[in-house]
Amino acid sequence: xxxxxxxxxxxxxxxxxxxxxxxxxxxxxxxxxxxxxxxxxxxxxxxxxxxxxxxxxxxxxxxxxxxxxxxxxxxxxxxxxxxxxxxxxxxxxxxxxxxxxxxxxxxxxxxxxxxxxxxxxxxxxxxxxxxxxxxxxxxxxxxxxxxxxxxxxxxxxxxxxxxxxxxxxxxxxxxxxxxxxxxxxxxxxxxxxxxxxxxxxxxxxxxxxxxxxxxxxxxxxxxxxxxxxxxxxxxxxxxxxxxxxxxxxxxxxxxxxxxxxxxxxxxxxxxxxxxxxxxxxxxxxxxxxxxxxxxxxxxxxxxxxxxxxxxxxxxxxxxxxxxx
DNA sequence: AAAAGCCACAACCGCTCTCAC
DNA sequence: TGTGAGAGCGGTTGTGGCTTT
Numbered sequence: 593x594x595x596x597x598x599x600x601x602x603x604x605x606x607x608x609x610x611x612x613x614x615x616x617x618x619x620x621x622x623x624x625x626x627x628x629x630x631x632x633x634x635x636x637x638x639x640x641x642x643x644x645x646x647x648x649x650x651x652x653x654x655x656x657x658x659x660x661x662x663x664x665x666x667x668x669x670x671x672x673x674x675x676x677x678x679x680x681x682x683x684x685x686x687x688x689x690x691x692x693x694x695x696x697x698x699x700x701x702x703x704x705x706x707x708x709x710x711x712x713x714x715x716x717x718x719x720x721x722x723x724x725x726x727x728x729x730x731x732x733x734x735x736x737x738x739x740x741x742x743x744x745x746x747x748x749x750x751x752x753x754x755x756x757x758x759x760x761x762x763x764x765x766x767x768x769x770x771x772x773x774x775x776x777x778x779x780x781x782x783x784x785x786x787x788x789x790x791x792x793x794x795x796x797x798x799x800x801x802x803x804x805x806x807x808x809x810x811x812x813x814x815x816x817x818x819x820x821x822x823x824x825x826x827x828x829x830x831x832x833x834x835x836x837x838x839x840x841x842x843x844x845x846x847x848x849x850x851x852x853x854x855x856x857x858x859x860x861x862x863x864x865x866x867x868x869x870x871x872x873x874x875x876x877x878x879x880x881x882x883x884x885x886x887x888x889x890x891x892x893x894x895x896x897x898x899x900x901x902x903x904x905x906x907x908x909x910x911x912x913x914x915x916x
Numbered sequence: 917a918a919a920a921g922c923c924a925c926a927a928c929c930g931c932t933c934t935c936a937c
Numbered sequence: 938t939g940t941g942a943g944a945g946c947g948g949t950t951g952t953g954g955c956t957t958t
Contacts, residue, residue, distance in 0.1 A: 607951085608926070630943065646944075647927070682946060697947075698925050 605639045609648055613638055617645055618653050651694045658690025662699055670696055671704055 605613070620636035626649065629642035638645060651657075662670070666688055673684040681693035681700075688696065 606928075608953095628943090642943085643929095644927075650945095651926075679947065693946075694926075701948095702924055 603639065604641055604644075606644070609640075609652075613640065614648070614653055617649060621649060621653075647694075651692045656690055657692065662691075662703075666691065667704065670700065674700065674704070 609617075616636050616638055617632075620632065624635075629646040632638075632642055632645050633640045636645070640648075669687060670684060673687055677683050679697075679700075681697040685691050685693040685696050
């Protein structure tokens with residue numbers, strides 16, 4: 593299975609993009625829109641493979657990319673989302689407007705992974721199995737056979753004991769996070785779905801295949817583990833990550849809402865006793881803008897939810913909804 | 917001042933999924 | 938139903954530049 597790498601073709605540029613290439617790509621996409629990545633390089637006059645063009649555009653050139661430091665609010669959201677979703681960078685990125693999955697992944701591997709690990713190691717030694725693949729880059733570097741010159745194999749620094757620079761990573765965090773084993777989510781059927789409405793049966797009748805059942809089991813295990821280890825603080829995700837109100841506090845009219853999906857198409861889950869109705873939701877629509885406001889606003893709201901002790905809510909259905 | 921160590925992140929790779937035919 | 942192309946995702950690598958020795 594699989595195909596030959598699209599970049600293996602002789603004569604194509606690889607490595608860092610030049611300003612000229614960036615300009616060409618940007619101009620072409622501005623004129624013709626995204627898509628057709630395979631034929632795009634030729635049409636745009638680029639000696640790059642389509643995949644490389646797509647990556648460059650998605651992760652760097654897109655006008656809605658937010659450059660700059662990750663804010664503490666975003667930082668916190670990432671940790672919480674990761675604790676629930678694992679390494680589902682694209683899903684996490686979907687909750688952070690202007691951030692890319694690659695950026696978040698890198699940020700996690702270089703900052704948050706260590707941060708959480710430090711936090712976790714002081715709390716428990718059982719992280720290993722449950723963490724997933726978090727700081728793989730760091731792990732890799734110890735085996736680095738690459739260009740870095742004269743890297744002594746016995747070097748093997750202990751990153752956590754490292755120098756003063758690490759002090760910023762040692763800053764205390766206020767949350768207790770359990771990291772579930774990464775699980776495969778099947779977001780595509782949602783993300784790429786054009787349907788505007790569908791219904792989920794909360795009794796899982798929608799789960800049919802063995803794979804889905806396996807995921808469901810994973811999910812339940814995760815939820816169980818999560819509940820066991822997270823008594824101190826229940827995680828809620830904000831509207832970007834999807835938060836839940838106490839079902840007892842659900843407004844009968846509004847239901848409870850949490851959102852997931854891509855930046856342009858979100859899902860609103862409304863709870864009606866047994867069923868959950870999911871609707872396509874235009875993230876940037878005017879109604880949505882009124883409803884969501886800025887990230888800061890959302891974060892405030894999110895913090896409020898966090899502070900509501902009574903808002904404990906089972907994560908089962910939430911996790912299930914993400915796995916559908 | 918120079919070399920080595922280290923970090924951060926852009927870019928690449930390989931795989932999977934969806935969809936059209 | 939099978940197949941191939943297009944697209945997307947997560948893991949990994951390469952490397953410039955900063956820090957430490």
